[in-house]
Amino acid sequence: MMSVPAPRSCPPLPSLLLTLLLKFTGTSDQEFQVTQPESSVSVRAGEILTLSCNVSARSPAGPVLWFRENAQERKLIYNFNGGQFPRVTQVENTEFNQTDYSIRISNVSPKDVGTYYCVKLTIAHPDMSYVSGSGTVVSVNGTTQEIFQVQQAEMTQTVSVGETITLSCSVPDSFPKGPVLWFKGNGPNRELIYNFKEDAGTYYCMKFKEGKPNTEFQSGPGTKVFVTRNQFAPGAPEKHLMTMRGTKLRKNLL
Known part of the structure; x- marks a missing residue:
């Protein structure tokens, strides 16, 4: 009896995509073409970016994907088959x-x-080959600082000793990643508010970009916060209690 060769196994899709990502600069023997008419596109932060791609009408069955490549990663951006x-x-x-x-x-x-x-x-058992466009380089003009606003609604506040002061800060939940901190003072001599010894001063809400260090x-x-002394408690020792709710700061001046 004539022996039948074992069928070649088809690698799972994730490994195929990994191979694809490592071979962006390769060539293909396929006759159809993938065309990206713009070699580069520039767009302002906050606007809509359009990326053009055309695939020959006589292309074989198989999905079309978009990937982004930069110094940090290669990432799937869109799959026309869904997701x-x-x-x-x-x-x-x-x-x-x-x-x-x-x-x-x-x-x-x-x-x-x-x-x-x-x-x-292109899907063909047991292999999956591909054709890639030449690529479109995307640059973003401006920075997110032009559309990113850290807002403090109150320019000045006056509070008596023993009262509670609320300082409000609104920070968009968007790029970049990083903590939100409160400082008293500005410049190199500023200090985190949970370290301060006096309550009067200018308080700054700051957004930090995640890193090592931030x-x-x-x-x-x-x-600006002005503190008026309570005549019923002259010379009373100062105690500070701070609670954080989102980006709102509440302090009891005791």
Whole structure:
């Protein structure tokens, strides 16, 4: 009896995608083409980015994907076969034959900088080959500081000794990652408020960018606090109690 060769195993999709990501600069023997007309695109922070891609009408069956490559990572940005991709939508295509695989990315920020590749996968057992566009380099003009605002509503406040003062600070929940801290004073002599000895002064709410160490990203304009001494408690020792609720600061001046 003639022996039958064992079928070749098909590697799972994640490993195929990994191979794909490592071979962006390679070539393909396929006859169809993936075209990215713009070699580079520049957009302002906060605007909508449109990335164009066209795939030849006679392309074989298989999904079309978008990837972003930068110095830190290669990341899947969009899959036309479905999935959850916040801020990314496909450009509506009214043609009978699907050849336009352009996408839009909303609310662009510096973290979207990189080279974007439109990739066509072709399914053929037991292998999955691909054809990639030449790539579109995306740059973001301006910085998120132009649209990122640390807000302190009160410019000045006056409080008596023994009363409670509330300092409000509003920080957008967006890029960059990092803590929010309160300081008393400004410049090199500023100090974290839980270290201070006196309550009068200007308080600054600051957003920090995550790192080692964290670096200052943006500061609110500051809130001045004036303390009037309570005549019923002259010379009373000062005690400080601080609680944090979100970015609101509450202090009891005792």
